[in-house]
Amino acid sequence: MNRKLSLYIALGVAFSGAQPVLANTAGLNFYGRAHASADYLDNGQDSDLNVSSNSSRIGVRASTDLAEGLKGILQVETQINYDNGSGSLASRDTFVGLEGGFGRLRFGQIDTPLKQVRSAVDVFGDQIGDLRNLTRLNGSTGAPFTGQDFDARFKNGIFYNTRPFGGGFVFNLHYTPEVKETTALEDESAAYSTSFTYEAGNLYLAIAHEQWESVEDSNALRLGARYKFTKLTLNGLAQQATIKNLVVDEDVQVLGLGATYAISPTWAIKGQVSNLDAKDREESGATLLAVGADYILSKQFRVLFAYAQTDNEEAAAYRITGGGGYGDAIATVAGETASGLSVGFRYDF
Numbered sequence: 001m002n003r004k005l006s007l008y009i010a011l012g013v014a015f016s017g018a019q020p021v022l023a024n025t026a027g028l029n030f031y032g033r034a035h036a037s038a039d040y041l042d043n044g045q046d047s048d049l050n051v052s053s054n055s056s057r058i059g060v061r062a063s064t065d066l067a068e069g070l071k072g073i074l075q076v077e078t079q080i081n082y083d084n085g086s087g088s089l090a091s092r093d094t095f096v097g098l099e100g101g102f103g104r105l106r107f108g109q110i111d112t113p114l115k116q117v118r119s120a121v122d123v124f125g126d127q128i129g130d131l132r133n134l135t136r137l138n139g140s141t142g143a144p145f146t147g148q149d150f151d152a153r154f155k156n157g158i159f160y161n162t163r164p165f166g167g168g169f170v171f172n173l174h175y176t177p178e179v180k181e182t183t184a185l186e187d188e189s190a191a192y193s194t195s196f197t198y199e200a201g202n203l204y205l206a207i208a209h210e211q212w213e214s215v216e217d218s219n220a221l222r223l224g225a226r227y228k229f230t231k232l233t234l235n236g237l238a239q240q241a242t243i244k245n246l247v248v249d250e251d252v253q254v255l256g257l258g259a260t261y262a263i264s265p266t267w268a269i270k271g272q273v274s275n276l277d278a279k280d281r282e283e284s285g286a287t288l289l290a291v292g293a294d295y296i297l298s299k300q301f302r303v304l305f306a307y308a309q310t311d312n313e314e315a316a317a318y319r320i321t322g323g324g325g326y327g328d329a330i331a332t333v334a335g336e337t338a339s340g341l342s343v344g345f346r347y348d349f
Contacts, residue, residue, distance in 0.1 A: 032058035036082040037304065037344030039128060041321065044312075044336020052327040053082040054344065055126040057092050063099070070100040075108075083327065093153065103162040110159045113172040113195035114210040115151045117224040121204075121235040123258035123272040125325055128340045129290025129308030132323025134254045134276045135222070135239050140329045142317040144284070145243050145250075147215035150222075151324060154191060155181055168200035172208075179214055189214035202228040216244035231262040237274070250280040256288075268294045276318065283314040290320075292342075301347050309339035 035054045041047060059077035066072050077092035095108030111119070122131040136151040137143045154176040161172040172195045180189040195208035204226040211219040220241040227234050235258040243250045256274030263269060271291045278284035292306035308320040314335045321340065322329040332338040 027061075027063040029061045030059070031061065031349060032056075032080070033346065033348050034080070034082055035126060035344060035346040037127070037326075037342045039340050039342040041128075041330055041338075041340040043330060043338055044333035050328060050330070051083045052321075053080070053084070054327050055325045056080045056082050056327075059092070066098075070098065073097050073099050073104070073106070081327065095157075095159070097159075101163065103160060106157075106159045108157060108159075109153050109155050110157050110174065111153050112151075112174050112193035112210060114193045114208040114220060114222055115153070116172075117195060117197075117206045117208045117222050118151055118237065120206065121224040121226050121237050121256075121258070123235055123260055123270050124290045124292065124306060124308070127290075127292070127304060127306050127308075127344065128320045128326055128342045129272065129288060129292075129306060130323040130325040131237060131256055131272070131274060131288075132325060133310065133319050133321070134256075134274050134286065134288055135237070136323055137220075137241055137243070137252060140324065141322040142319045142332050144281070145246075147245050148212040148218040148220075148243070150210060150220045150239075150241060154179065154193065164199075168198050170197045170199075171195075172197070179212065218242060218244045233260045235259065235272075248280065250278065253277045253279065266296050268296065270294070276316075278316075281315070284316045285313045286316045286318040287311045288318070288320070300349060301345070304342070304344040304346055306342040306344075307340070308342075309337055311337050 033056055035056050037052055037054060039050050041050050057077055058080055061075045063071045063073045074096045076090050076094050079088045079091045081087055093110050095106040095110055097106030118131055118135055119125060124130050132151045133141050137145050138149045139146055154174055156178050157174055157176045159174045162170055164170050174193045176191050178189045179191045190213040193210040195206055197206040206224040208222045211217055220239055223238045225236045237256040239254040241252045254274060254276050258272035260268055260270040274288045276286045288310045290308040295303040310318050310320050312318055312335055317332045317334040319332045320338045
């Protein structure tokens with residue numbers, strides 16, 4: 001009993017001592033997303049029901065005024081897996097930095113500019129049929145390439161972006177001295193990602209380039225576009241990637257088009273089709289098709305319906321679930337069509 005009493009007293013003292021700190025948390029904001037789905041999936045050979053948590057997260061942001069026009073900023077974002085009750089602390093965008101008239105400078109783990117372009121135009125982001133199933137080009141997607149990851153967060157990153165200028169232009173530069181974290185100063189696993197974006201009114205345009213030193217300077221160039229009419233939104237993406245950590249360099253192209261149409265304030269229908277062409281590898285292309293609807297019950301809560309399929313050529317095994325947004329990467333049988341039907345709940349807070 002004395003041990004328990006001592007513990008309670010210690011906790012009380014610690015809490016009372018923490019109160020002045022808690023009182024000075026101006027600018028501290030909690031946010032998050034709960035997104036889980038029930039999906040009937042077919043890998044071309046077997047099929048079954050699957051429940052998945054899809055890029056669910058909880059985070060905290062804070063800022064503090066340091067001088068006129070200068071702020072200190074931080075963010076800690078954690079992945080939460082609603083399907084199995086687990087999580088990974090600070091596994092998503094997590095950083096500390098400065099923001100002012102010069103722009104914003106952050107140190108930490110952050111989505112690359114290349115990834116941000118895909119996020120801005122992907123109609124099925126974090127669902128089955130996510131564009132990352134074709135654009136990411138690493139093992140989690142069924143791609144026959146390893147090393148690079150063209151939809152990543154750079155660890156150990158230094159990210160600078162300008163303030164908007166010229167009516168909506170922003171320049172982004174993201175560099176990491178070591179993608180594969182080691183303690184060796186001579187480690188040669190640097191990478192950089194950069195983009196130039198324009199956003200004004202209903203128009204979004206972007207061009208991004210990324211290069212990975214650790215995989216012989218494998219690189220990707222990505223273009224993204226989005227335009228919103230009154231009820232219709234059109235999206236497009238083009239990517240040219242060169243994989244260099246192979247006997248012979250290989251070029252892989254991805255083209256995608258998507259659209260969303262608001263039938264009413266509560267219903268929106270959407271579709272997206274994208275094609276991967278492996279120029280230097282026979283019978284290794286794939287076409288990804290996704291169609292669906294969003295039932296928007298409030299600003300915070302919506303129900304998501306989707307059907308997706310990836311038609312693989314004989315030597316390809318691309319997925320509908322392997323891009324990283326959908327929580328479970330389920331392998332596809334080579335040369336077969338992967339497909340799935342999904343119903344999901346999404347709560348934003």
